[in-house]
Amino acid sequence: MSIAHHHPLIREALVRSLARRGEFAVAGHGDVDEVLAWVRDGGRSVVLASRTLPGVGRLLAALKGAEAPAGAPGVPVALLGEAGTARPAAVGLPPGASGYLPEDADASALSHAVHTLASGAAVLPASWIRHTGAAAVRADTRAPGAPLPLSLREREVLVLLGQGLTNQQIGKRLGLGAGTVKSYISAVYTKCGVDNRVQAALFAHGIEVLAA
Structure with a gap:
């Protein structure tokens, strides 16, 4: 690059x-x-x-x-x-x-x-997407501009995803088992309207993905 x-x-x-x-x-x-x-x-x-x-x-x-x-x-x-x-x-x-x-x-x-x-795919600051109404990946899963409906633990998981940690590292950092970590990550995906770890990590940094 x-x-x-x-x-x-x-x-x-x-x-x-x-x-x-x-x-x-x-x-x-x-x-x-x-x-x-x-x-x-x-x-x-x-x-x-x-x-x-x-x-x-x-x-x-x-x-x-x-x-x-x-x-x-x-x-x-x-x-x-x-x-x-x-x-x-x-x-x-x-x-x-x-x-x-x-x-x-x-x-x-x-x-x-x-x-x-x-x-x-394209990447834009989340504030741009909310301001313009552009359709982000699975954006219909949440209201534009609304606060993220994440629990405290889900927010912690999202932050660690943004740091690039693996499931095992997240579990060790938060004292959680593998199955519990997977459940939290699944909830984060659904509530943030993302499909994978890369999109979740970008979302944690205030960047959203527009489908190709």
């Missing part, structure tokens, strides 16, 4: 935090032409690009539209920006972007987002 950011300190911090997880190769690029060269050389997984990267519109057009490099159409690009943005109108999500993520997001959240983007 590629981190495309014109600010070298932010770029390197993101590259290091994701690379340390050891889940995928991470490259850092300072401008659009570097990203496109990386794509042409075979780097065709996911691009996380600063929304203020000079020429980001050209990058989106190149990787999503008719100008795509030979053999490299459909590379998902999510924009990185301010964490406090409350609605799409504040920044605008241009055509071709597969989502929006806060650039100071936890490395675990970014990692989950990369896997989700690679699967063909």
